[in-house]
Amino acid sequence: MAYQKGMETKTKILKGSKKLFLTEGFTKSTFKKIGEYLNINSNLITYYFSNKKTLAKYVLIDFFDAERNLVDQYIKETYSPMLTYAIRNRIHYQILADNPNILNFYSEAVSAGLLHNIFNQIPYIKKMYSDFFAYYDVKKEYEDSYFIYLELGSEREILLHFKPEMYNDETFIRFITSIFPLLVGIPNTVVLEELKQSKLICSNLNLSQFTF
Amino acid sequence: MAYQKGMETKTKILKGSKKLFLTEGFTKSTFKKIGEYLNINSNLITYYFSNKKTLAKYVLIDFFDAERNLVDQYIKETYSPMLTYAIRNRIHYQILADNPNILNFYSEAVSAGLLHNIFNQIPYIKKMYSDFFAYYDVKKEYEDSYFIYLELGSEREILLHFKPEMYNDETFIRFITSIFPLLVGIPNTVVLEELKQSKLICSNLNLSQFTF
Structure with missing residues (x-):
């Protein structure tokens, strides 16, 4: 009781x-x-x-769960890891662009370094990376943590310096979605093709109704 | 008077x-x-x-000037932009690894976001990027600022999460030095070859006497 x-x-x-x-x-x-x-x-x-950080971590995990459920509606089992990754990035930044309140909280949490403590522990994020290595013929030269720092580092700078209007700019999405794949040696042609596919799949995303 | x-x-x-x-x-x-x-x-x-940030900016600019003078002693005019970039990265992280006091100040300044306000204005850094685009046959698809955010974002995460002992680890140097070149389409073979060259040129670096 x-x-x-x-x-x-x-x-x-x-x-x-x-x-x-x-x-x-x-x-x-x-x-x-x-x-x-x-x-x-x-x-x-x-x-x-x-403390407040603990509380915020729970809220962040809720956010990633809800985001993941949304992403799952857009992907099919036959999709390549690159395509899945591109769809996830588009949805992620669209949520932030469409929801000023989520963006504010998320930016503050990222700036405070809270994401680092949980990103590593989210199974779906970890799987996304390991799927890459299993699917493409890449040399897995670096620790997973290197890539996670790179992703989170880029994201932090973006949240600090780019206005939300930029988040669905195609050049921006291409840039942010190319970093990790090109670094592990996935050919640029593959990256660009899957980015094109993801654009079709995510056309007319409006995620202003997203809640978690 | x-x-x-x-x-x-x-x-x-x-x-x-x-x-x-x-x-x-x-x-x-x-x-x-x-x-x-x-x-x-x-x-x-x-x-x-x-305010203190203004003061710190002057100190940071002094640091980059001194670092640049040191880098200049290791490069020759005939060196490619990729080789110059790799040498600069090795020296940069070696200074931080060899000088705990500089590392502490620099990490705090980077965490406080001070670097962003000046990095963009340091002619030698800007030139390093534009040399890349001029020398290699790359499509300059993205704004310079994108790359600068990427570089600074990665550096911030590294300073926050990696111990100085890591900074002269070869895998680490290869990782951090590959991000930008691979993203602009410089072939991996070129990147690896120039990294190898830079290792020879920078062999036995001991920068514990570095001051500025």
């Missing part, structure tokens, strides 16, 4: 925090504000989640 | 700040501490440099 009550409180805190992170941003949503919003003592939040 | 006095004070502040940034780190070196160290009123520092 006590256990169930605890679970309910945790869920309530998570839902409330997500709401505030998305409307007020990560930095501005203090435990005090979350407590006031939920009408609970903020010590209770500390008790269950220690 | 007043002008000359002002110049002298500015130089004195810059020298003192550099010293403190390198020994105490960027975050810990407040204007108050710099003032105490130089035995001047900290308001004078505010008067000349407004």
